[in-house]
Amino acid sequence: MGLLNFFSKTDDVSNLTRLSSGSITVDSEGTIITSTLPRSFPEMQVEEISSRVLKIFKDAKEAQMPLTELILEFPALKITARELRGGAIIFLAPSSPKVPKSGS
Amino acid sequence: MRRFWQNDCCGLQLVHKRFSLDVPKLNDMSARPKILLLDDEQDLLDMYKEILAQLPSHPEIHLANSGARAIALLEAEPFTLLISDLRMPKMDGLQVLSIVRRKFPDLRVVVMTSITDEQYRSRAYAMGVDLFWVKPGNGEEMKMFQDCIASLLGQDVQSGGFRGVQSKGLVDIIQLECLSRGSSVLKIVNGTRDGRIWVCEGDIVDAQCGDLSAHAAFKEMLSWRTGAFEILPADLERTRTIFENYQGLLLDSAQSLDEAGDSGEPSPGGTPLTGLAALSRVDGVEFIVEVPTNELETVESWGVKNAEPYAKWTRESWKSLCELGEKLHVGDPVHFHGLGWQGHVGLDAKDSKQIFVGFARSLNSDQIREKMNLICSKWVS
Secondary structure (H helix, E strand, O other), X not given: OHHHHHHOOOHHHHHOOOOOOEEEEEOXXXXXXXXXXXXXXXXXXXXXXXXXXXXXXXXXXXXXXOOOEEEXXXXXXXXXXXXXXXXXXXXXXEOOOOOOOOOO | OHHHHHXXXXXXXXXXXXXXXXXXXXXXXXXXXXXXXXXXXXXXXXXXXXXXXXXXXXOEEEEEOOHHHHHHHHHHOOOOEEEEOOOOOOOOHXXXXXXXXXXXXXXXXXXXXXXXXXXXXXXXXXXXXXXXXXXXXXXXXXXXXXXXXXXXXXXXXXXXXXXXXXXXXXXHHHHHHHHOOOOEEEEEEEOOEEEEEEEEOOEEEEEEEOOEEHHHHHHHHHOOOEEEEEEEOOOOOXXXXXXXXXXXXXXXXXXXXXXXXXXXXXXXXHOOOOHHHHHOXXXXXXXXXXXXXXXOOOOEEEOOOOOHHHHHHHHHHHHHHHHHHHHXXXXXXXXXXXXXXXXXXXXXXXXXXXXXXXXXXXXXXXXHHHHHHHHHHHHHO
């Protein structure tokens, strides 16, 4: 039994965060105003995403090329962000190599 | 007197012919002329781009929505013609013209504006524009505008010429001045360089150009294909340093120029495009910056005057996205583009370099993705 338990160990899996589809709205300070993401999605990761997106918008403005929309694609996730008066609305869409990305 | 004129003209035509022989070599532009359109209104830029694309020479048309951007593009590669609006924010058309005249004396310039004030027309012509055109209001005017631009592009490819005497070379101007047996000082300007030729009763008596004087100065000025000239009052007391007659002097100078041409000097128009300039051929690309991850290495750019702020943003953004990908366990970023009301941008990376590309506002998100893929495949190869 012990041998079977070894192969069916699920400890690591429980630590994995499932990527979810949804959107978040953040103000210019990075405070989350609204979210359609499931509660299971860690708040820390939401903050991580929003703070980086806001910084990219802010830095772009400082570099004299203000941007209103960002499309960031990773192998497993697509992030689309629209600037909202200093804040942003951010859409998350998990993607898989087997599923064609929307809009491509 | 008349006979003298006719005989002289025959002889002088020979001189001019010799001089003209090396023109195609010096002006080895690609077959398609390149036009830079400058206007702060994107809709107008798009409209004129379509109209000018119909010209028989099928010109390559680039767009700029600010003076600074136009100058950056002109610095990046040679253009045949600049068509500029006058009324623009930050840097107006006259400011652009003054810079263009100084830095790009060979460039043909057309002002196209809705301003009908005669004062601006005079000022623009005084600054050496080739054509001042009020924005066409109907189909007929548009046709005339197209014809004029087509004619101007043809002139540029064929001849060059000094402003003030359309399509005349400096040789023609000197011949005319000497044939009239008059006395004057010819002031000749070519970009930041200028020089003077003293003519006394039809003879060239002296020349001065920077540190050069006499024959050397004369030859130097004769090598300028384009520029502007002005006839100043005669200086009869000028000490004579040139004793040859003007025909001998012109023949001698033309021969030297022929020899210089044969030595294979690279022509500005024929300079091969660098890697980034070649990537910029992709339609809709406005500028490109190649950013090494190592901040100590040089940033390469095309079509942008100061690439440093873009390079900084590119480095930081790409680094930030890589960190985000790692934290979310979604891998390294594979594609990144941004849309803005001034223009759009795309970003990608390979090994230790990132490439940052500026795109025209008229492109949509899918087009940017497609063009970024194309640019990256060429960039990597």
